[in-house]
Amino acid sequence: MKLLTLGGTALLTFFATVNVNAESSVGYEEATFEMGGQGPAGGVIFYLTDDKLHGMESAGYLKDSQGLYMLAEWGCNDIYKDVGFGVKLGEGKANSLELLEECSSERGGLIAAKHADNYVQNQYSDWYLPSQDELSKYSYLMWESGRKVVNSSADIEHYCTWSSTNYFWNAIGAGYAQGMTQEFDEYYSLYTSGRERSKECAIVPVRDF
Structure with missing residues (x-):
């Protein structure tokens, strides 16, 4: 493991593993990646295709x-x-x-999806706010590897983290729309919850590669 800085955040991450396959049939070499390693933009890889050629990084x-x-x-x-x-x-x-096209902030600032969209790292600008399953995969990878969701400090445990997934709650004929989040319970276990959309939560940009 080593200390890696991503977007100004210091975190412990696995040593990035990138393998180069033998020359392919189209005449060039393809790099393969490892879960928990470093992606093309310098993010942490939390999903890979079976051939380890493509995936998602945060x-x-x-x-x-x-x-x-x-x-x-x-x-x-x-x-x-x-x-x-x-x-x-x-x-x-x-x-x-959809959020970028349809949504705005009640307080007049930028919404979470816009912060993710504005993010640039190592000249890669194609980041976005993850769906709930994407955010969960990243969070559980970090949790299971002992890094408590991206970094070694405990203060992030007190925040909710936005996904880009809508959550509609309805009870006894009354309903309201929320956004889905990843959060911790009192035992520091991860769980999914709906939150009022005007609440301010943390942001984890992701991208495909």
Whole structure:
């Protein structure tokens, strides 16, 4: 393991493993990757295809210029706003595009999806807010490897983290729309929850490669 800085956040990560296959039939060499290793943009790989040629990487929790965790609203505080219903792996990008087109902040700032969209690392600018399953895969990888979701400090455990997935709650004929988050319970175990869209939660940009 080694200390890696992602987007101003210091975190412990596995040593990046990149293998180069023998020359392929189209005449060039292809790199393979490892789970928990470093992706093309310098993020932590949390999903890989079976051939280990493609996958998803995360930049970790965004921080501001003062080193504090960046928090933002989910946006689209309108009741029943029909956006971001993709939950599964591979649906975060489409969710984020919907949020960028349809949603704004109640406080006048940037919504979480816009912060993720604005993020640039190692000249890669194609980051987005993950779907709930994408965020869960990243979070559980970090948790199981003993890194408590991206870094060695405990203060992030007190924050919710936004996914780009919508959550609609309905009880006894009354309903309201929320955003889905990844959070900790009192035993520091990860769980999924719905949160009011005007609440400010942390942001974890991801990208495909």
